[in-house]
Amino acid sequence: MSQYRNGGFISLLTRNGLACLGKKGRLHYVHVNPDGRQESDGDADDDDDVEESLPDATGSNNSPSPSSMIWRKGQKPHSLPASTSTNTSHNHQGERLGQSHRDSRHYSISSFNAVADSNETSPQSASYYAQTSAYECLSQPTDQPSNAFPAERDHYRLGPLKGVPETFSDASYTSDLQEACLIRYFVEKLAHWFDSTDRDRHFALTVPGRAMFCPVLRYALYTASAGHMRQALKCRNNINGTVIFDGIPLPRLSEDSAIRYHNICISYLIEISKDPNEDYNEDVLTAATILRFYEQIDAPSIGTDTEAYLKAVQFIVHTQNNDSFYAAQTIHGPTHDTNIHSSPAISLRHSACLIALRQEIWSAFLHQRPVRLPISPKNDYNAFPTTCDFIWANRILVWCADLLNFTFDSHTNTKYPTQASRLEKWNSLKAFETHWNNHKPLSYKPIYHVPPEPEKGSYFPTIWLMNDSQVVAEQHMELARILLAVSNPGMQRLGAGAGALNRGLEAELRAITRRVIGLGLGNRAGPPALVTSAVGISICGEYFDDPGEREALVRFLVDLEFEYAWPTSAIVAALRSAWAS
Template structure:
């Protein structure tokens, strides 16, 4: 019919456009602006009246269908927070989406409600420091990731070419956030603002990624973040932090009375928590000081009320704990965060799995303080050779008690031992949820320290060489186990960071070339996919291994 509207080819064949869209998003090549325009044409609605001519205005006036009395309120509103920075709105929207889709789960490891993925982006709309923190971590991650840069260094992501995104832009966001946080931290009212605490937590992630690249982390820029975080935590988190998202538990899982009685009656076992040849081997008897007696574990000991504390503040506090463990392990210093707030996480009563994972993180922090001194007591220079023997023994017994009472859900959904002859250097260790992998990984990190600082190892004389050889074998097993957790649970990047920390501390103990190659390949994958700086450690290991 003359004058009839002729649909464009894209409208006539939506399947072809859909396929092109999918092909582009899965392509390893950086799309050009021309390609992007061809795949996503600007579709114009047909002219004339009817439903196709409906549009929604961004003004306050209601929209009206042509020749109709029907009116609609506008669906699109102007942002609540005005932004005078002049940065392109689309770039900022991309940075927020990148954070939500790729970075938020770094923080939500032990949070089933995913506050950093769901609450924080919404809060950021009305909090400039929080928004700048998101911009900073997303910009830095995109700029550093080789997967999102072409040969000329231009950043791209999901079909969006971002030539304006570079290191200078990331530094701009970073400096703006720091300036605002420092200024607001002097305000007695703002120090209670949980949005600022979340901003400081997110911003410290950038410092955490660079912790190995700067020797002055504890005296320079890193100390700024620590001071900010502790100022907000001291003002917002109670002296004893409540459990995170606690809810009634009605099933005991592995907390049955028979299991607890059996663990209590097992009797003394070997001194080491487990042997490197048999994961889950016999454990030493748990100490009554760390494990509640059988007759005290009753229904009344199960938490039945949800904590009334601010859940975002709680989530921030537990993220800060994990960040401190990473920094303390790498820098070989005590935990600076006040662990007195974690008293409730030293119990072994039945609770939800993510709370169990945080118990394991706090256990790792306690072991760090044993080895490097406790900031709570003011003793930060305890010589390693003079570690408290009784304290070490109690912590090892606590390791045993945790393993004896933790829920069966912490067992891997699949496990397959490594097979070096078949080229499988790392075991397969699959976990159902991120908090299961997080908890077990922190137990492994704690066991590295307990093994190295074992006060019963002979220092000199007959038996020293054999003891050191056995110690190194156990350390290599733990490192490979952490690497297996990382590779088997790749969708949770912090598992890879745990493996990286272990490799950095114990990598020189590996003498088998096949294992060395596997460790270097893992470090390269961590840097390439997660933008975590592992190259310097890899180079140091190569140099060390050439001397073995």
């Protein structure tokens, strides 16, 4: 754990409190200060409307370029410029406020990508950052003040929580109705996106309570809730409308609110990482998985999914230097923490890591690349003891990740240089599917099942299961079958009979996709099931040639975006392009 404490993650965070704004041919940096105390939203708006121009460390008005702020391997991070006030008029600032927040988000993402890319260029990069003291990096002599935060602001105290009261009080956590609604929205609407394979429902039961005394978590929740609420309006073509939650109008929840909460959360991450004596894995990792969700739903606004927070999560997990964490035999995890305010919160950390794995699997499928989390190389898929549905689901996720690596890793041919060795590895992975088919737990028997009836306009099967974890397990088993089908080293690619085999493969991929969609449609209470269905469509949708089925696929994707604010327009456009070619 100490390796994370002294890790290079600080180099990531130190820059992400800065916004890079284009103005009159030069760059200005705006520091978004975290709100360590409770204050009204109006006060927060006043703070956020103040833009600061930052000269460089020598006092010059020529600000450094973004590339000069990037901490490359073998370098110490550049000193942050000292803060001075600006004489820019308040009205002019107000006109640029929305763009300022958006540019700030862009700069944060570019900083995450820069560090993540440098980590990927060398297998030693992660260990290099892990062995470099964050405190030492921040202690380099500079001409600037040691703390860029104004003296009157209440800083994030050292320690994982801001201060848990010793006695009960009737006083509410917040007097701001908007913030209260954002917390409730996360609990009621968003926690379900995270907890589908978590028997202890950490994101519904632990994270919100912990967030009341942990600002980095609280602002991550605010960011996700505000972003999802506003995205829902966009998907309903009501971008300028007022968000209404539980009958309560939230007129101050604007397009820029999520970006402002996001930048405050980033600033708290900076403050957390300055402490050289404490571990914050669970708080930082949990916040990063929540911000990753925000990044996914916000992708249409910035034009692409940069995977910035996914890369941040990958970096955090890699600093653990534990290749056996994502091991199928030990995926059951620790006992649930009885105190939500405990530190370290071992079970919360485990839950966040499993969510990160699911998020990573989605991205790996969509981008057709290997998984970038440390999946154990020693997974044995020959036998597993009887266990609960949740552990089975997580075992299948690990197996699916292993298959992604086998299918898309450019080093697969190096690890398995002969066709015989590749076939042996493929057979070991295939054996798990065979075992599952022959010994599937009785609890996975569907409540209700109806096959497709295309003549009646029903193109997908109806499959009802008992709980979300079963749906996750079965859907990822189906996605893994796609990988098994396309990665089979023994499959004939050319020559006599290859055409028939390829047509058979396409038919198999269509059948798998129908089942993945049927599992999603039959279990609408769990939004991740619908997203997983969309992943299946994005991979195999082009192989559908029936006009009715094609229209059903598009309708599914459009409904997913409209009802759940999950962006699918890019998938629809890609499918239409493929079908037209």
